[in-house]
Amino acid sequence: MFHAIVPPYLLEQLERSAGDPSVRARIRQSLQHDAVLRTRPAAGRERVAAAAGGRQRKVYDAENGTDLPGTLVRSEGDDPVTDQTTNQAYDGTGATWTMYKECYGRDSIDGAGLVLTSTVHYDRGYANAFWDGAQMVFGDGDGEIFGNFTASIDVTGHELTHGVTQYTANLAYEGQSGALNESISDVFGSLAKQHALGQSAADADWLIGAGLFQPGVQGIALRSMKAPGTAYDDPRLGKDPQPADMSGYVDTADDNGGVHINSGIPNRAFYLVAAELGGNAYDDAGQIWYSTLTSGNVSSSASFKDFAAVTQAVARDLFGDESPQLAAVTNAWQTVGVLGDQTPLMNAAQTNLETTTPPAAPPDQQPSDQQSAVE
Known part of the structure; x- marks a missing residue:
């Protein structure tokens, strides 16, 4: 259930063609890390309902490590922090929740108030961002080709929508x-x-x-x-x-x-x-x-x-x-x-058309690993 914003063929091309050895090394590390993540089982899900139908966000800092979720640095309603990457993740997940709620009446990814969990500063020079079946994870980029992955709302919205698809049509990833x-x-x-x-x-x-x-x-x-x-x-x-x-x-x-x-x-x-x-x-x-x-x-x-x-x-x-x-x-x-x-x-x-949102699948009926591929 690993879905990343940068496709593997693009990273593979960069790994072959980048002139700077340090850039090649960072891209190769990102590719190898993604390959490992694709083979892991879906992450456990934090099924915590939002209070009174409101959005609930939590942003964690991996501190350039790979243990998830990391250290909690900002929760729903907290003031902005000094780290702008944290604030961008908080704002991007909030903007996505608001769009789904205001436009389509959907309460979070699962339609039942799932907490929107994000981790920033994942790994060192990690050139990707991904949804792992339970949360968003953002790398800081390699610094030469890719910058910070929290900067684009559409990237956050893209990855969170993999979660919406996971809870609805569950389209096979092939x-x-x-x-x-x-x-x-x-x-x-x-x-x-x-x-x-x-x-x-x-x-x-x-x-x-x-x-x-x-x-x-x-x-x-x-x-x-x-x-x-x-x-x-x-x-x-x-x-x-x-x-x-x-x-x-x-x-x-x-x-x-x-x-x-x-x-x-x-x-x-x-x-x-x-x-x-x-x-x-x-x-x-x-x-x-x-x-x-x-x-x-x-x-x-x-x-x-x-x-x-x-x-x-x-x-x-x-x-x-x-x-x-x-x-x-x-x-x-x-x-x-x-x-x-x-x-x-x-x-x-x-x-037999129904245009209302179906109920979220219970944890024991969540999608299988057939979607476990990049993005």
Whole structure:
């Protein structure tokens, strides 16, 4: 259940191409550490309900070690501390909780008030951030390629959304279902940032991990939802490999079947829906994607077509047969090549559609290790 924001192929490329031996060593250490984390069982979960339905955050400091969670340094309601990394983790988890609560009525990751636990200053020069099935963990970056991983709200929102998926559709972390898992995290990571900044779909940058790269890196972010494949092109990083539509779909055994690569296709579909509808993406477009995720009609092995069909059914159920929302959803999936022009719409009766959030799974029914892969 280990999901990290920086995909392994990017770290592997850096480990091969970085000219500075010290940078290569730090990247190699991050890769080796991630490989160990991917093999560990899911972490134990702190199932502590938030008081009176309010958000509850705890930030710990690993003090450059790897024991989790570390030393508690800030809890819900505490004043800011002198360490800005701690404050950024506190603010980012809070912004994500607020977006889910205000936009979709969801009380924390599990829908039942789970405490949002974060650990900062993890390891030395650790070039990643991850969700381990129970909490967020942030590295400080290697200092040459990557900076502090708490600086981007969308990174925090992305990783916490892996937890939401874990408690809802539980998409298997391989192939198209794994790419959907990644894409859903990008969608709601971006929406958490847009909601926090009060941005419309037109104002948003639609970037994941903007601000992570250090000066001198030829790139603007890890991924672009608006224009997949354009986020970076750097001698050390290589070129962003994400396709923008199905004509560029990458059939590979690496990266769990290309989960970080092919996620660009559903990412662009969501962007196209939000752009066509205008206004705030976390309103209608976000509601369609959230209701799809929590409907109970997305199987753990869902393909892009399966997911697209449920988004159509949700849009029609929420907004009507002749609605601009349904038209936007259909147009988007057709544009990226997931649905053909004559693809029949799935109706609510066929899906037994429910658009409310299902109850959180009890601890003994939590997802298995089939998602235990990077990000």
